[in-house]
Amino acid sequence: MTQSVNRKDAMEQPFERVRAYVDARRAGDATFGDVVALAEITAESMQAFFATIDKSIYRELREIAEYITNMRSEIAALHAGELKTDRLPKAGEHLGAIVVATEEATNAIMEAAEAMLAAEGEDEATYKALVNDKVMSIFEACSFQDLTGQRIARVVETLEHVEARIGRFAAAVRTENGGEAPETDRERRARELLLHGPQSRGEAIAQNEIDALMAK
Amino acid sequence: MALDHTIPVLIVDDYSTMLRIIRNLLKQIGFEDVDEASDGSAALGKMREKKYGLVISDWNMEPMTGIELLKEVRADDSLNRTPFIMVTAESKTENVIAAKKAGVNNYIVKPFNAQTLKSKIEAVFGA
Numbered sequence: 393m394t395q396s397v398n399r400k401d402a403m404e405q406p407f408e409r410v411r412a413y414v415d416a417r418r419a420g421d422a423t424f425g426d427v428v429a430l431a432e433i434t435a436e437s438m439q440a441f442f443a444t445i446d447k448s449i450y451r452e453l454r455e456i457a458e459y460i461t462n463m464r465s466e467i468a469a470l471h472a473g474e475l476k477t478d479r480l481p482k483a484g485e486h487l488g489a490i491v492v493a494t495e496e497a498t499n500a501i502m503e504a505a506e507a508m509l510a511a512e513g514e515d516e517a518t519y520k521a522l523v524n525d526k527v528m529s530i531f532e533a534c535s536f537q538d539l540t541g542q543r544i545a546r547v548v549e550t551l552e553h554v555e556a557r558i559g560r561f562a563a564a565v566r567t568e569n570g571g572e573a574p575e576t577d578r579e580r581r582a583r584e585l586l587l588h589g590p591q592s593r594g595e596a597i598a599q600n601e602i603d604a605l606m607a608k
Numbered sequence: 609m610a611l612d613h614t615i616p617v618l619i620v621d622d623y624s625t626m627l628r629i630i631r632n633l634l635k636q637i638g639f640e641d642v643d644e645a646s647d648g649s650a651a652l653g654k655m656r657e658k659k660y661g662l663v664i665s666d667w668n669m670e671p672m673t674g675i676e677l678l679k680e681v682r683a684d685d686s687l688n689r690t691p692f693i694m695v696t697a698e699s700k701t702e703n704v705i706a707a708k709k710a711g712v713n714n715y716i717v718k719p720f721n722a723q724t725l726k727s728k729i730e731a732v733f734g735a
Contacts, residue, residue: 498625506632585673587698596699599724602715605704 409437466564470557483550486543493543497536504529611735613638615661620644620651620677621695622669626718630664630695633722637729648672652680655687662729667696667703675710682711691732695720 413433417426504526511522575583617639619630627644634642643658645651647669655663663681667674674694681687691713696703699717707715714728729735 495625499628502625502628502632509632585675586670587668587696587700587703596717597701597704598699599717599720601701602699602704602717605701606708606715 409433463565466561470561475554475557479550479553483547486547490540490543493536493540497533500533501530504533611638611730611733612661614641615639616641616643616658617662617664618643618645618651618654618660620646620648620663620665620669620674622646622666626666630725633725634664636722637726648674648677648680651677655681655690660690662691662693662732664693664695667694667698667707675707678707678710678712693728693732 410430410433413430508523508526511519514522617634619627619634619642621627621630621644624646627646631642631644643654643660645654648665649672651663651665652672654660663677665674665677672680674696678692678694681690681692688711692711693714693716694707694712695716695718697718699715704715713732716724716728
């Protein structure tokens with residue numbers, strides 16, 4: 393309150409001095425000297441005004457500097473370098489390995505099944521040996537589940553880590569949820585033409601409900 | 609009407625594993641003349657070279673999706689009578705309706721077994 397009164401005074405005083413000078417010179421013609429004198433009076437008079445706003449600007453700049461310092465430390469806490477060079481690439485490697493492992497296992501299982509389906513004209517002992525052998529191959533192939541489960545756990549851990557750090561950063565810099573990023577052509581095409589993968593249980597409709605829709 | 613197992617069937621999926629599974633299921637049902645394509649545009653090319661009696665296609669494929677393939681097929685005078693079954697891992701009501709509007713003959717949600725596949729094929733042919 394006091395500060396705003398001071399600033400009001402500081403703004404009014406220069407104009408009073410300028411007004412007084414102009415009133416005193418109103419009767420005669422203005423000379424070059426009058427103009428220079430008027431400029432000096434104006435400059436001197438404004439000093440008080442600038443002094444008051446200097447303090448508030450300084451305080452605001454100091455707050456901005458503190459905010460930037462805080463943000464820098466929060467950015468450092470994100471360990472963006474570690475995420476970019478270590479955790480995210482490793483998560484990508486894990487996901488790639490999961491795709492390969494599941495594909496290999498599926499192929500191994502199908503090969504075994506196809507071999508059993510194709511067995512013809514074998515005597516009982518040979519057929520039994522073949523089935524035993526192929527069933528063991530299927531058991532071996534199913535071990536992929538343990539390995540992929542471990543890899544998926546690592547990927548989930550990375551996602552949780554990223555989520556926690558971004559959440560902390562967002563809280564520290566007091567961000568509001570901004571508008572959505574503009575949609576790219578690829579994203580628009582995916583949204584319009586592609587489905588979005590297997591649904592969770594409870595979200596999908598059952599085959600008999602699909603049949604009912606098709607029958608309408 | 610008995611199901612004609614001699615008709616050529618085209619299966620379309622971008623996952624070789626899924627192609628293999630569907631091929632084996634079709635073999636179990638009795639279909640032997642089965643060709644494969646890995647996306648919609650490859651399937652369209654094959655359909656313009658050979659007359660297929662049935663197309664079984666996945667929805668999610670790039671660069672041409674299953675729904676785009678279906679629309680292309682229905683817009684082509686020489687192909688538009690080909691029976692078309694959509695197979696997807698997602699079964700939202702709006703997707704089923706969109707496929708039906710585009711002219712699909714049946715819609716199967718993954719995973720499915722030989723019996724489901726057989727019954728849907730029979731329904732398409734009124735067998």
